[in-house]
Amino acid sequence: MVLAAFLAAILVVPVGAVDAAPARAQVFRAGDVTAVIAPDGHEITVNLGSGSLATDAASNTLTVFDGKGRVSEVVPLGAVTADVAADQKSAVLSGAPAVRHPVSRAKDKAYADMMMKLNRNWPCAAPSVIAGGIIGFLVGFFLILGWVLATPIGLGIGAFVGYSNCGHGETIRAIQKWIGTP
Incomplete structure (x- = not known):
């Protein structure tokens, strides 16, 4: 074994x-x-x-x-x-060499840049993400939406707001660049 x-x-x-x-x-x-x-x-x-x-x-x-x-x-x-x-x-x-996923170097570089900016701006964006999650939970808890659906929506909105305000929006631009890179 x-x-x-x-x-x-x-x-x-x-x-x-x-x-x-x-x-x-x-x-x-x-x-x-x-x-x-x-x-x-x-x-x-x-x-x-x-x-x-x-x-x-x-x-x-x-x-x-x-x-x-x-x-x-x-x-x-x-x-x-x-x-x-x-x-x-x-x-x-x-055996044969491992098959690599055909990801371009530009996509790899865009991903590395995005992750660097996400990590660098996290201390600034974290309060917005947490607040968005709490607000989403409370809205979902008290309304018919349900907290299971509303909490991730609140976290996503909080992340967008937090990362837009931190680093002058460089993280949001890096995410958009990574998504748009072939």
Whole structure:
């Protein structure tokens, strides 16, 4: 179970920034299992301290045996290929590079700019957001609208008012730029 969770975390969690490979190999350890991610991120070398590894081409799985030869784990490989070493103590897992969402650099830059301005102006905008949420809750509580619907509306109005007044509206313009960037 440790190996399956380990591989899932390594294969799912991105390492490095957009369009950048990690500068050096990264090493992860869990119990007696060590995994090394290659600098290009396309290969993972798994080493077992005790036990052995075997692949089953028919079911496309990697089987982990404990020190007594019993099956400890069976890891489905999917699109990943596993090359087990002759000593059956290590395997090199490789696969196609992760598919990146086709977001333009301009959209990435607009998003980073928007988040920077949201964070920078939050201390100024927070009272308006909180007041909008409270007013929305009270209006919804005392009227037929219902607080579940009115509170988010009040929060949104409070955020718009707060961020419009803070930083001379730079945050609202950054949000509009991010939405409008292809």
